[in-house]
Amino acid sequence: MDRAPLDIAVGVLVDDHDRLLIARRRADTPGAGYWEFPGGKREPGESVAACLSRELAEEIGVTDLTSRSLIRFSHDRGPRPVRLHVARIDNWTGEPAGQEGQQVRWCAQNDLSDVELLPATNVILAALNLPPLYIITPSIGRGRSARQSWFDALDRALRAHVGDGTKAFVRLRQPGLDDDDYADLAKRVLEHARRQQARVLLDRSVALVERLSADGLHCSTRRAQRMDKRPIADNYWFGVSTHSADELTHAAAINADFATLSPVAATETHSEARPLGWPGFEDARGEAALPVYALGGMRPDDLGAARDHYAQGVAGIRGFWPGS
Numbered sequence: 001m002d003r004a005p006l007d008i009a010v011g012v013l014v015d016d017h018d019r020l021l022i023a024r025r026r027a028d029t030p031g032a033g034y035w036e037f038p039g040g041k042r043e044p045g046e047s048v049a050a051c052l053s054r055e056l057a058e059e060i061g062v063t064d065l066t067s068r069s070l071i072r073f074s075h076d077r078g079p080r081p082v083r084l085h086v087a088r089i090d091n092w093t094g095e096p097a098g099q100e101g102q103q104v105r106w107c108a109q110n111d112l113s114d115v116e117l118l119p120a121t122n123v124i125l126a127a128l129n130l131p132p133l134y135i136i137t138p139s140i141g142r143g144r145s146a147r148q149s150w151f152d153a154l155d156r157a158l159r160a161h162v163g164d165g166t167k168a169f170v171r172l173r174q175p176g177l178d179d180d181d182y183a184d185l186a187k188r189v190l191e192h193a194r195r196q197q198a199r200v201l202l203d204r205s206v207a208l209v210e211r212l213s214a215d216g217l218h219c220s221t222r223r224a225q226r227m228d229k230r231p232i233a234d235n236y237w238f239g240v241s242t243h244s245a246d247e248l249t250h251a252a253a254i255n256a257d258f259a260t261l262s263p264v265a266a267t268e269t270h271s272e273a274r275p276l277g278w279p280g281f282e283d284a285r286g287e288a289a290l291p292v293y294a295l296g297g298m299r300p301d302d303l304g305a306a307r308d309h310y311a312q313g314v315a316g317i318r319g320f321w322p323g324s
């Protein structure tokens with residue numbers, strides 16, 4: 001039996017109330033009864049964009065799509081291996097309706113948990129909700145004025161990096177602090193972040209994330225390698241730092257919501273590591289089933305290049321932190 005993945009174009013229509021259009025798979029198809037985002041198989045010689053336009057016209061009767069690529073990934077959690085090319089669609093012509101007798105409905109993201117979705121839909125939802133920029137904090141100084149300027153820079157970074165209508169996203173990285181000092185700092189950082197509606201991931205214990213109601217956990221690859229499942233509930237974000245295709249595969253296998261992949265370029269933080277370059281990034285990123293941020297020597301204006309190489313966005317310390 002041929003197990004090469006089928007290329008599938010998938011469209012996530014988002015309306016003015018941030019609801020998503022979902023369609024129910026018909027009784028005569030594999031995965032019958034499950035809900036999915038509209039889309040279908042690419043025909044021989046067809047481009048992904050042409051496939052998306054054709055499938056959405058055929059299935060839900062909409063045309064003139066304004067779309068942006070969200071994520072490309074492979075999985076074999078369904079009836080056969082597929083490579084999904086997922087696009088977000090914010091504008092179209094026509095009122096979406098099932099053209100093939102299938103049920104179609106708008107659903108708020110909070111209500112999706114009540115719906116039986118195709119496996120791997122969580123990957124698409126992560127790509128939809130993760131912002132383009134991931135800020136990693138530099139070390140905080142010891143003196144009072146150093147701390148004050150660190151917090152000033154944090155506030156400015158949070159304000160500056162609210163992009164694409166998504167909230168700023170920060171990892172509190174402080175390898176030099178012991179756990180108590182880290183916890184005290186995390187508490188204050190969360191107070192600042194809440195004012196800006198920013199999201200903060202901590203990199204110590206799950207218990208600390210839960211106790212402070214932070215937004216999630218970020219783990220080193222070494223820590224992730226010791227896990228056989230995600231260490232934190234699905235309602236928190238869970239990210240992993242990776243440096244290779246194998247590490248990404250493991251991060252996806254333990255259901256990480258996203259990963260960073262580094263170093264794309266040379267960095268001061270890890271000057272000994274050999275840069276991947278963009279081709280190396282794309283190669284290692286491959287079709288892993290999770291959104292991946294490009295990290296290492298990145299600046300916010302590398303976002304376009306990152307997206308061209310199938311990244312969710314760019315992450316970094318310098319270049320994302322005012323004054324550094």
Ligand SMILES: Nc1nc2c([nH]c(=O)n2[C@H]2C[C@H](O)[C@@H](COP(=O)(O)OP(=O)(O)OP(=O)(O)O)O2)c(=O)[nH]1
Pocket residue numbers: 008009010029030031036037038039040041042078079080082084118119120121
């Ligand atoms: N449309 C869609 N398909 C998905 C999603 N997630 C996912 O794993 N798939 C899988 C399920 C199927 O194996 C495959 C889509 O194939 P399909 O059979 O619906 O394609 P099609 O519309 O061209 O089908 P048909 O004309 O042959 O009935 O992709 C998703 O969110 N949307």
